[in-house]
Amino acid sequence: MSVRFALLALLEQGPKYGYQLRSEFEQRTGSTWPLNVGQVYTTLTRLERDGLVEGAGSDEQGHVVYRVTDAGRDEVATWFTTPVARTQPPRDELAIKLALAVTVPGVDVGTVIQQQRSATIRALQDYTRLKRQEPLDLAWSLVLESLVFAAEAEVRWLDHCEARVRRAAAEAPAPEPSRTDEKQETTR
Amino acid sequence: MSVRFALLALLEQGPKYGYQLRSEFEQRTGSTWPLNVGQVYTTLTRLERDGLVEGAGSDEQGHVVYRVTDAGRDEVATWFTTPVARTQPPRDELAIKLALAVTVPGVDVGTVIQQQRSATIRALQDYTRLKRQEPLDLAWSLVLESLVFAAEAEVRWLDHCEARVRRAAAEAPAPEPSRTDEKQETTR
DNA sequence: ACAGCCATGTAACTTGTTACATGATTTT
């Protein structure tokens, strides 16, 4: 729903047209989350279908302009006042991947972790490089820092996982798959 | 794609049936990411359509069992060896929300931040409570810790945002919206 | 003339997600 709400929120600043919405969105989130223009138009159509925006004719340059409705304003207000639910956070692909890597036999968890850490550290360096580009918009700057904080946490978590997996391997041996035909344990 | 890959990876342990796949998935990710059984069946159908799994008849109890194909095994191997791309991470709704909150006039960023911090801290306490439940599966335990690390990072980021927003407010006054009719600044 | 950006759209598709139907088996 992020894109949907973002466009709605942007329209609260005043009527805007599709292409403009994309550039304003990308101005705030930088190159991190590029937004396909097509999606702006599909989203606008769906917002209009749901009565949250309405067409507002054309501006002086002939742009097709949309305006937020009262229902739309309500929606944005609710969005801003309601915290993002952390009780059921979005599925984290990396967490799922590691959870399965420690489970499925024949997967080298150590390698998975190391590869991921390299990738994350590389991303972290990209962020640092971006930060040095002086004239940073406040919004874009905050987004960038959220990425930095998240990536740092990810690296720490990966280190933590590595340690725990090593410890678990030390306790329960089972180093070789060694042709011990897989016994199907029931999960009930 | 998380669910898709997760089911595929689970099937590498040997043929399984739909209901079983759900319980095995939830055993590893705890109650964090509940998986609707229906989705298991739709996903299995789509995996079969794409040639990554195939029906394997019924087991002794009459369960409809699926088995991973060679193409499916390749897919899983690639998934495990390819790090999750942090160059274009999934859109973070909270980051987007704050980026827009500091932009759209009339939104009280301070309140947004405080509410979110409360919610995140509450989630953090839930995680701590869950951790105390002794017999934790390794996978589920790692997932839980990833949530903890992420939530802690989020709180730190929110604190950071609060400080930056306060500083920005001190530099540029603009405290009241004060009926100064919105002047549309062009974004070009 | 041509390349490239601005601008508006549409068709097609993917994954995720839920609500519902249906029946078997198990527990109370």
Added chain:
DNA sequence: AAAATCATGTAACAAGTTACATGGCTGT
């Protein structure tokens, strides 16, 4: 007997996403 759980599915839809078509305008 009733309630709960196991088990398999289907229909329908939402949001995200991209590839493509189309045309105007601008700079070289």
